[in-house]
Amino acid sequence: MGLSFDSVVSLLNPSFLGTGYHIYVDNFYTSAMLFRHLSSMNFGACGTIRPNRKGFPKTRVNALPRDADRGDMRWIRDGKLLYVKWMDTREVTMCSTIHRAYDGEVMFRNVRSDGVWSRRAISVPTPVKEYNKYMGGVDLSDALIKFYSVDRKTTRWYMKLFLHFLDIAVVNSFIIHKEIALGNGQRPLTQKAFRVHLVKQLAAIGREQSVERPLEQPSSSSTAACFPVPVCELSESPTLKCTKGRRKCVHCQRCTIFKCGSCDVPLCIVADRICFTEWHKDR
Template structure:
């Protein structure tokens, strides 16, 4: 079934890096500041007050007359006219596929010479400004060569997972990492990190004077690098037709008013990013950062404005199909997307303004699994479907029902359980297939994330920008290799090569394409590991014969990672990891795909 809208994460990272050097650069985040308005509280619960009011706001929509009743599957539905898919460029990587591109070259698409130069200049200006204010510290200007080495060590820390970053320079028997010390002294790494700055200090001062006015930019300290990264994300890859929009949480304890706070959970806060991703591979095509409460620019709600900002026809084209969850979905948004020649599909709250209020022929309280009701208003289709619970979806790109089925384990009248095929609406089936684009991107980021604790909010976002650049670089590598029908690197190996190339940048061992080719060939020709195969977990000590097949059940590892507690009798015979193998939940396949990514 379509998943519920994702809530805020409470993920923890390793011990924090040195705290802030200046008390002037952040606003203290408190629960009172983060949730002191009805709008903010509703947003944290997945609601948008501009669209979820009880009273009807007729100004938002200009729709045909509302249908008077819900229809059954035996009543025909007519698919609305579909906009032809017309991207501005051929979907896929926008590079010469005949050339060989190293991990470093792909990473430099996002952190190019200009971005590195600006990062060095702004870091040096920030360090000098602190010294002029009387702060005593040893500092020499950072160079582009050092910045490459610094980025290499940041990525390296995501590979080794040291409890504290400082442990990478310890020399005792328990902590011995010779690689970081061979690249850069630990005190120099800390100096660069503590002074890392993405914006010009003079522009920061001018912006700080505007605090409390409409001209104040809360993202001033990240805008320069963020803008360069967004341009690169759009320039070097054209998404395929199916896109997903969802939130991404970046956990932090940095002190800043942009964070989201969950009262019912631990006091960990997070930055919320709105992400547009290619459903095919998880490539981050566009993103924005939630900047706190404020008036909706269009008057139609934050969720409406977010989607409209992420979908820019100048860089995308038209005819795209966009999938989203119930925080974003609204009749007003889908009508306007249809006018802009975009198709859309998403779960929807039934209290959204414009949703049909009729209850005639709606689903009964005790409807059977697979029961469907639908209603159409122009190009907007609303469909209700019973699975474990009732699911409501809105779509402008699907018919109500075309005979599709899905496998479910149901109880027969005689009490026995069996796998049966039940009807499923087209919109629900394709929502399940294409909505996971951002989740796939998140999984690639979280495997080897470079994120660390830091008390400066903009440095936390800088580390996430590095994550986005590395993951997008890796996805481009996979697409290029698959187009040439060659074996792709695993993400870990890709990061290892990238790390070495960054720390060797500018040295005699600098990896030019010709010199690196043998290394890449060697990696691509690594011996295949033994094939994975499903096996049963059997506890032969069970006394009753009928209990032996299930007595040794273990918790599925993938379900545990998703905070679900499902036990299974199956495991991977090679990896010795318990994984579900069910008609509606193939954790065995999904887990191995994630490990191979």
């Protein structure tokens, strides 16, 4: 039935959980098919929904106008399913099997009119208010990640995955910091200040290690003392700079203009063959 459907249904075992509970999900899971199935299992459901989901009403008769004001709303019922559109800073679409469309609730928003900001009470649908009350956790985590994400465009899917995990780890540590600070009666850092402090701590780790642990001196047999140098003085002529005085590489027997300054043997340093490294590894 699809990942979003199966993942929710597989977690709901009435023999363990009982029935009659209300479930709140985000728009990845919400669908008419899932909510009808949950209703048949005696579970109520509410969540944001994508307008392009199968089963979402396609009629434009009851749609919000383009110049809709904040607080404007429209709703349609399809059996047990209630679909609500509400205008906040952008259009919000909801689906619910447990709420009425509007019970008179309001919320306060800062609204700009004629260049002047003012605080105004706007109408809010019941599903939206209940969703914000019970479903704040996941959406809050997503919002915190979006504020200061380390994500970058890349064609390597594994890098995308790694960066997302990094975002999750930083946000989780920020949430733990807030809980510890509030538990100790302290004022927690903002997320930006927390990230700056985290970066400074991570950057200091390498410096502390380099200060505490002295550099190891290479042994006499180590290749650390070996370095490439030209086999002869370079010609002043641009046409002879890479050809004059070349010698045969002791590793591949091809001509080269480099040698090891310590071992005094000619060795290649070319993109497709780095005899300098290979020859020293063999020894």
